[in-house]
Amino acid sequence: MKRVLREMLLRSLRAPLKAIISFIAAMLTIIAISQMRISIIRTQIEIQRLYNTIPVHASIKPRSSIDSAPFHDIGNLIRAWAVHGILDIENTYDAYLESGHSWAIITPCAADRSLPEDWLALAGVNRDTGIIDNTYLYDTLLAVSDTDIYISRNSKSFVDEIPGISRYLSDGSLVEDLVITYAPGYGESSFMYADNKPIPVIVSEKTMEERGISYGDTVFISYAILTSENFSIISWESWQHRLATVIGSHNRNIINNHMRDATLLPLAAMENMLYNEIGYMTLDFLIQSADDNDPAATRDTLIGIAEDTRAGWVALSLSVRDEELKAAVGSLEKTLALLEFLYPITFITAVVIGFGIAILLMNQYALNAAIMRVLGLPGYKIVLIYLAEFMLINILGIIAGITVLQIFRQGFIYRDIPVFTGAYLMAVLAGSVIGAWLITHRSPLELLQVRE
Numbered sequence: 001m002k003r004v005l006r007e008m009l010l011r012s013l014r015a016p017l018k019a020i021i022s023f024i025a026a027m028l029t030i031i032a033i034s035q036m037r038i039s040i041i042r043t044q045i046e047i048q049r050l051y052n053t054i055p056v057h058a059s060i061k062p063r064s065s066i067d068s069a070p071f072h073d074i075g076n077l078i079r080a081w082a083v084h085g086i087l088d089i090e091n092t093y094d095a096y097l098e099s100g101h102s103w104a105i106i107t108p109c110a111a112d113r114s115l116p117e118d119w120l121a122l123a124g125v126n127r128d129t130g131i132i133d134n135t136y137l138y139d140t141l142l143a144v145s146d147t148d149i150y151i152s153r154n155s156k157s158f159v160d161e162i163p164g165i166s167r168y169l170s171d172g173s174l175v176e177d178l179v180i181t182y183a184p185g186y187g188e189s190s191f192m193y194a195d196n197k198p199i200p201v202i203v204s205e206k207t208m209e210e211r212g213i214s215y216g217d218t219v220f221i222s223y224a225i226l227t228s229e230n231f232s233i234i235s236w237e238s239w240q241h242r243l244a245t246v247i248g249s250h251n252r253n254i255i256n257n258h259m260r261d262a263t264l265l266p267l268a269a270m271e272n273m274l275y276n277e278i279g280y281m282t283l284d285f286l287i288q289s290a291d292d293n294d295p296a297a298t299r300d301t302l303i304g305i306a307e308d309t310r311a312g313w314v315a316l317s318l319s320v321r322d323e324e325l326k327a328a329v330g331s332l333e334k335t336l337a338l339l340e341f342l343y344p345i346t347f348i349t350a351v352v353i354g355f356g357i358a359i360l361l362m363n364q365y366a367l368n369a370a371i372m373r374v375l376g377l378p379g380y381k382i383v384l385i386y387l388a389e390f391m392l393i394n395i396l397g398i399i400a401g402i403t404v405l406q407i408f409r410q411g412f413i414y415r416d417i418p419v420f421t422g423a424y425l426m427a428v429l430a431g432s433v434i435g436a437w438l439i440t441h442r443s444p445l446e447l448l449q450v451r452e
Contacts, residue, residue, distance in 0.1 A: 019393050021357065021361060022357065022358075022361060022390060022393045022394055022397065023393050023394075023396060023397040023400070024397065025353070025354065025357050025394075025397065026354070026393070026394040026395075026396075026397025026398050026400075026401065026424070026428075027397040027398065027400045027401040027404070028401070029350040029353070029354065029401070029424060030397075030398045030401035030402060030405075030417070030420065030421070030424070031401045031404060031405060032346065032350065033346065033347060033350060033420050034401070034402075034405055034417065035405075036339065036342070036343050036346055037343065039339055040336065040339045040340060040343060043332055043335055043336045043339065044336060046332060047329055047332050047333060047336065050325065050328045050329050050332070051289045051325070051329070054289075054324055054325045054328055054329075055094075055286045055287075055325075056286060056287040056289050056320065056321070056322040056325055057284065057285075057286060057287075057320075057321040057322075058092075058284070058285055058286070058287050058302065058318065058319065058320045058321070059282070059283060059284040059285070059318075059319045059321075060078055060082055060086065060283040060305075060306050060311070060312075060316050060317075060318060060319075061078075061283075061316065061317065061319055062077050062312070062314050062315065062316055062317075063314070063315040063316060063317040064314070064315070074100040074101070074102045074140070074258070074281070075100060075281040076099060076100055076101070076278075076279025076280060076281055076313075077279065077280075077281070077312045077313050077314050077316070078279060078280040078281070078282075078283050078311065078312050078316065079279065079280075079310060079311060079312050079313065080271075080276070080278050080279075080280070081308075081310045081311060082280075082283065082305055082306065082308070082310070082311035082312060082316065083095075083097065083280055083283055085305040085308075085311075086283065086285060086302065086305060087285075089298065089301060089302070091287055091288045091289075091298050092285050092286070092287055092288070092302075093285065093286055093288055094285060094286045095145070095283065095284065095285040096144075096145055096146055096149050096282065096283075096284045096285070097143075097144070097145040097267050097280055097282060097283055097284075098142065098143065098144050098145070098150070098267075098280065098281045098282035099142075099143040099267060099270045099271070099274075099278060099279060099280050099281060100140060100141060100142050100143070100259070100262070100281050101140070101141040101143075101223060101270065101273075101274065102138060102140050102141075103131075103138060103223055103224040103225070103226055104138060104139050104140070104141045104221055104222065104223040104224075104263075105119070105120070105123045105125065105137075105138060105139055105221075105222045105223070106123075106139045106201075106203065106207060106211060106213075106219055106220070106221060106222075106244075106263055107119045107122045107123055107211065107219060107220050107222065108122070108211060108212060108213060108217060108219050108220075109217075109218050109219060109220050109243070113218055113243070115220050115222075115241050119220065119222060119241075120236065122211070123137055123139075123211075124137050125137055127236060131224065131226075131234065131235075131236070139207065139261070139262075139263055140258065140259060140261065140262040140263070141221070141223070141262065141263050141265060141270065142259055142262035142263065142264050142265070143264075143265050143266060143267040143269060143270030143271075144264060144266075144267060145266075145267040147180065147188060147191055147202075147264070148188075150178075150264070151177075151178050151179075151180065153255075154177075154178035154253060154254050154255050155177045155178060156176055156177055176253050177253060178250060178251065178253045178254060179250065179251045179253065180202055180248050180249070180250050180264075181248055181249050181250075181251075182247060182248040183215030183216045183246065183247050183248055184215065184216070185216070186200075186215075186216075186247040186248060190247045191247065191264075191266055192266060193265075193266040193267075193268040193269040193272070195272075198218060198242075198243040198244050198245040199221065199242055199243070199244040199245070199265055199266070199269045200244070200245055200247045200265070200266065200269075201219070201221070201244045201245065201246055201247065201263050201264065201265045202246075202247060202248040202249060202250055202263070202264040202265075203246055203249055203250075203263045203264075204249065204250055204251075204252050204260065204261040204262070204263070205249050205250070205251060205252060206252060206261050207261055207263065208246070208249055213246055214246070215246060215247075215248070215249070216245065216246060216247075217245070217246045218243060218244070218245055218246075219243075219244050219245075219246060220241050220242065220243060220244070221241070221242045221243075221244050221263075221265075221273075222239050222240070222241045223239060223240055223241075223242075223273065224238065224239045224240070225240070225274060225275075225277050227277060240273070242269075242273060244265070250264065279313070287302075287320070287322075289322075289325065299318075299320065302318050302320075303318050305318075306318040347420060347423075350420075350424065351420075351423050351424055351427045352427070354394075354424045354427045354428045354431065355427040355428065355430060355431040356431065357428075357431070358390065358427070358428045358429075358430075358431025358432045358434075358435060359431040359432075359434055359435040359438075360435075361390070361435070362386060362390065362431070362432050362434075362435025362436055362438075363435055363438065386432065386436050387429070387432050387433065387436060390428065390432045391425065391428065391429060391432065394424075394425060394428050395425070398421055398424070398425075402417070
């Protein structure tokens with residue numbers, strides 16, 4: 001065995017150019033294929049990372065900004081059916097909801113925490129007039145699912161980012177940040193609804209002053225649920241009353257001028273108060289793109305929910321804001337598509353080149369083959385000698401290529417390397433066999449006429 005290896009090494013040294021060409025060709029092809037596959041994998045990983053880190057914002061809103069519905073003029077145009085449908089979809093999360101109610105009155109409770117008999121008078125309401133006649137005196141309730149998001153949406157920075165929103169409030173003052181001041185002993189964690197406990201509310205500074213309310217006071221939320229069916233029979237006596245605790249106040253810096261003196265309360269409290277008549281002003285959510293195997297189907301499902309007649313009191317539509325994700329992923333997906341298109345072409349081309357080089361270089365051994373034939377060496381032994389020599393050089397080239405990849409920490413794809421290595425060596429073997437057959441099936445005299 002050692003003698004055979006030594007003989008092959010000597011033969012390679014006698015024809016170093018042929019050995020070097022075979023060695024470099026094998027080394028470079030394995031490096032090129034590995035690098036292309038590594039580029040594909042890295043691009044896929046980066047695309048997946050972007051899908052994981054860049055959220056897709058979506059919202060359900062009225063198709064027309066001027067649409068309204070009876071008893072929903074405050075903007076509660078989204079029905080609970082749509083909200084439940086959206087939240088039941090696996091790839092939607094972090095929903096933000098707002099719900100308003102304009103038929104309410106905030107009054108301090110009596111000393112024994114009961115509803116004062118003159119609760120209407122305390123709010124300035126004339127009991128002898130109709131409910132509609134006193135609407136300008138009513139307090140607006142605004143339920144939110146997340147106070148931090150609501151504060152951020154009523155900040156100067158938020159207004160500056162969105163074109164078309166006025167920088168001025170109804171009194172002519174510039175928009176500043178909405179600030180919530182919590183009562184002593186209360187904080188953000190106190191803004192949670194629990195059954196059989198007073199509802200935590202945050203009232204405007206103006207409401208606190210006009211109603212003589214202080215931090216920590218217990219008040220009553222009196223409210224009516226008006227619908228097209230009960231409107232003709234509802235009376236003051238049919239109003240409902242819920243205990244609430246004033247856990248804080250806000251500075252009235254709310255962009256929507258109709259909401260400047262709104263009383264904020266947890267969304268769960270409003271859902272409990274209004275039951276089936278609950279409506280939503282805002283339904284914003286995120287779409288999880290990373291784990292979505294069929295984003296087109298998900299979007300079609302969302303559109304189907306938004307455009308269903310059960311979704312709202314007016315026609316609704318789905319709005320998806322994925323510009324940031326598209327900008328980040330778009331170019332990478334084009335690059336990935338190009339790499340995946342070129343990879344099999346490069347793979348096949350490299351194998352064909354290995355096959356062709358093997359035939360061409362094997363023909364360069366014609367002179368040596370003729371001499372061995374003249375010396376009496378059988379043709380099959382000549383074929384085996386050159387095959388072994390040529391295959392050994394290519395195997396060493398492939399090993400060198402993998403070593404280079406490891407030295408430069410490029411790594412290689414274990415699944416693809418054996419496949420390509422096998423295909424390349426099979427092509428080299430086939431080319432070597434054909435080349436060896438060509439030079440061993442010709443007469444020595446004819447071969448001796450071929451110059452090396």
